[in-house]
Amino acid sequence: MSGECILIIDDSQEMASHLGEQLLPAFGFRTIQATNGQTGLQIIREQKPDLVMLDLNLPRMTGLDVLQALTAEALDVPVILMTGYGSEKSAIDAFRLGIKDYLVKPFTVEEVLEIIDRALLETRLRHDKERLIVQLRRAEADTRRQLSELNLFLSAGKELLMLKQADAILQYCLSMALRLTNAEMSAIWLPDPETDKLLAYMHGDEVQRRPEFDLPANAMLIGGVYQTGLPFHDAVFSGEGLQLLPGLMARAALLVPLTLRQKVVGVLGVTNKIAPQAFSEREQLMLASLADYTAIALHNAALGQAYESGPANRPLDMFDTQTVMTVSHDLRAPLNSIVGFVDMLSQTTPLNEQQELFLRHIADSAERMMRLVDSLLDLARLDSGLPEARQLCNLTAILADVTMDLRGKALANEIQLVVDTGPDLRPVEGNAARLTQAISNLVDNALKFSPAGGTVRITLTCEGKTMQVRVSDQGRGIDEQYLPHIFDRFFRIENDPNVGGFGLGLTLARSITEAHGGRVTVESRVGQGSTFVMHLPAYMGSELLPSARSASARSASA
Ligand code: ADP
Numbered sequence: 255m256s257g258e259c260i261l262i263i264d265d266s267q268e269m270a271s272h273l274g275e276q277l278l279p280a281f282g283f284r285t286i287q288a289t290n291g292q293t294g295l296q297i298i299r300e301q302k303p304d305l306v307m308l309d310l311n312l313p314r315m316t317g318l319d320v321l322q323a324l325t326a327e328a329l330d331v332p333v334i335l336m337t338g339y340g341s342e343k344s345a346i347d348a349f350r351l352g353i354k355d356y357l358v359k360p361f362t363v364e365e366v367l368e369i370i371d372r373a374l375l376e377t378r379l380r381h382d383k384e385r386l387i388v389q390l391r392r393a394e395a396d397t398r399r400q401l402s403e404l405n406l407f408l409s410a411g412k413e414l415l416m417l418k419q420a421d422a423i424l425q426y427c428l429s430m431a432l433r434l435t436n437a438e439m440s441a442i443w444l445p446d447p448e449t450d451k452l453l454a455y456m457h458g459d460e461v462q463r464r465p466e467f468d469l470p471a472n473a474m475l476i477g478g479v480y481q482t483g484l485p486f487h488d489a490v491f492s493g494e495g496l497q498l499l500p501g502l503m504a505r506a507a508l509l510v511p512l513t514l515r516q517k518v519v520g521v522l523g524v525t526n527k528i529a530p531q532a533f534s535e536r537e538q539l540m541l542a543s544l545a546d547y548t549a550i551a552l553h554n555a556a557l558g559q560a561y562e563s564g565p566a567n568r569p570l571d572m573f574d575t576q577t578v579m580t581v582s583h584d585l586r587a588p589l590n591s592i593v594g595f596v597d598m599l600s601q602t603t604p605l606n607e608q609q610e611l612f613l614r615h616i617a618d619s620a621e622r623m624m625r626l627v628d629s630l631l632d633l634a635r636l637d638s639g640l641p642e643a644r645q646l647c648n649l650t651a652i653l654a655d656v657t658m659d660l661r662g663k664a665l666a667n668e669i670q671l672v673v674d675t676g677p678d679l680r681p682v683e684g685n686a687a688r689l690t691q692a693i694s695n696l697v698d699n700a701l702k703f704s705p706a707g708g709t710v711r712i713t714l715t716c717e718g719k720t721m722q723v724r725v726s727d728q729g730r731g732i733d734e735q736y737l738p739h740i741f742d743r744f745f746r747i748e749n750d751p752n753v754g755g756f757g758l759g760l761t762l763a764r765s766i767t768e769a770h771g772g773r774v775t776v777e778s779r780v781g782q783g784s785t786f787v788m789h790l791p792a793y794m795g796s797e798l799l800p801s802a803r804s805a806s807a808r809s810a811s812a
């Protein structure tokens with residue numbers, strides 16, 4: 255039983271105390287007793303019981319009079335009428351006046367409980383429904399908030415990784431830290447390579463260096479996070495609050511490490527000085543991920559700067575395998591947490607159409623970033639010169655695979671995809687999955703930049719000792735000034751984020767071709783189209799060509 259309140263209106267003291275003091279409390283009900291109709295009505299008006307057990311034969315105001323008064327005053331409460339033997343006719347009148355049920359005295363315990371249960375069913379269902387609606391409303395508001403936080407968090411990650419200047423990265427990180435946690439102040443401490451100090455940067459219109467808040471790397475709290483890599487999370491609402499540094503007080507503080515390659519490279523903190531508001535676990539999680547992104551972005555900016563400031567300062571290879579692999583690994587952590595969040599949200603919360611769309615958008619963006627990470631890993635592997643499985647590859651079969659994969663895209667863009675093969679073709683010695691990837695990138699670009707109604711033609715020929723894969727389109731072409739750069743890493747002519755790509759497709763195609771002892775050339779005219787040609791050394795041996803389709807080659811290299 256669920257502790258519902260039952261009012262017993264009965265002039266028989268014996269009946270009232272049997273029901274009200276013994277039987278019903280024993281089954282978990284609260285009870286109120288009234289010995290006449292007037293008092294009963296008053297209690298109904300004031301205390302709104304969940305159920306009324308009403309005796310028919312009351313002095314002065316009878317049970318039927320009470321029912322009439324309830325109807326007249328529109329008091330909506332379920333009523334069980336208690337009648338003596340032979341009063342069934344009155345019970346019929348009482349049904350007309352809206353009673354839920356009636357009991358004939360004397361009754362058994364089972365009868366009473368069964369009838370009460372039945373009479374309360376509707377009320378219970380209504381209460382359940384009301385509770386559910388409140389819960390659903392709360393869950394919906396919660397989902398909305400989480401979704402917008404997640405979106406903000408995701409765009410923060412993307413935005414940070416695109417920034418090239420340390421100042422801009424710090425500025426963005428500090429303002430995003432405030433937005434993600436609703437904090438009043440945000441600050442970053444970064445180690446000074448020259449001294450043993452942590453240098454303080456705080457949020458303002460522009461990022462502000464605040465030497466007065468610099469501190470030794472082993473100082474309390476902030477230094478502690480720097481030394482141990484463990485976050486600090488506390489709130490003190492009495493007295494003056496927490497002292498983070500001499501002259502820096504807060505009511506609530508959240509400090510997280512900036513970590514790169516398992517090494518702490520700084521501390522990011524947010525505080526509330528005025529609002530008596532502690533930070534939540536979720537805010538800690540988001541701040542930690544923001545710190546991860548910031549550490550990667552700062553690292554990339556430092557590498558980029560070293561690269562631009564000339565060969566003397568350039569690291570041996572800015573994209574050395576180890577760096578890219580570690581950075582990619584570090585990138586995967588926040589990305590995985592996004593994917594996890596999205597999964598959790600879609601599984602645990604009922605979502606409306608708009609929220610589902612929103613969530614799909616987030617999942618797509620995360621997937622896009624995963625693709626970027628994978629491309630970087632591919633480049634790192636190719637750069638490292640690590641050996642990859644090699645076999646004799648039939649380029650005709652590879653072209654068949656590429657066109658099969660991209661036929662859907664061609665169809666959707668209303669572009670005709672044509673393959674021409676010349677005579678006397680020879681195999682090439684190489685990795686079929688990589689060759690498929692390189693040709694795919696060229697054909698994918700051709701489709702991407704072709705107008706509807708155009709044709710993309712792939713021609714496979716053998717020119718002496720060279721196999722040539724020629725991919726021609728009738729698209730917008732490439733301005734002469736850009737041609738020397740289009741194979742560079744991250745080079746993109748357009749800034750339109752709707753045109754997918756990271757500026758790595760051609761870099762990969764060239765790296766793969768070069769790893770096979772070949773080269774890629776391009777001819778292009780603005781407004782007329784482009785032709786990319788992969789030149790690959792033909793296999794001139796006499797060994798029989800394996801009939802392997804590239805699909806099997808793909809799995810061999812995966
Ligand atoms: P993404 O993966 O971003 O497309 P790519 O490295 O494949 O990057 O290409 C670099 C740039 O070269 C693209 O941004 C695009 O502007 C240009 N480009 C590549 N292929 C073509 C093409 N077939 N027609 C016109 N422009 C092209």
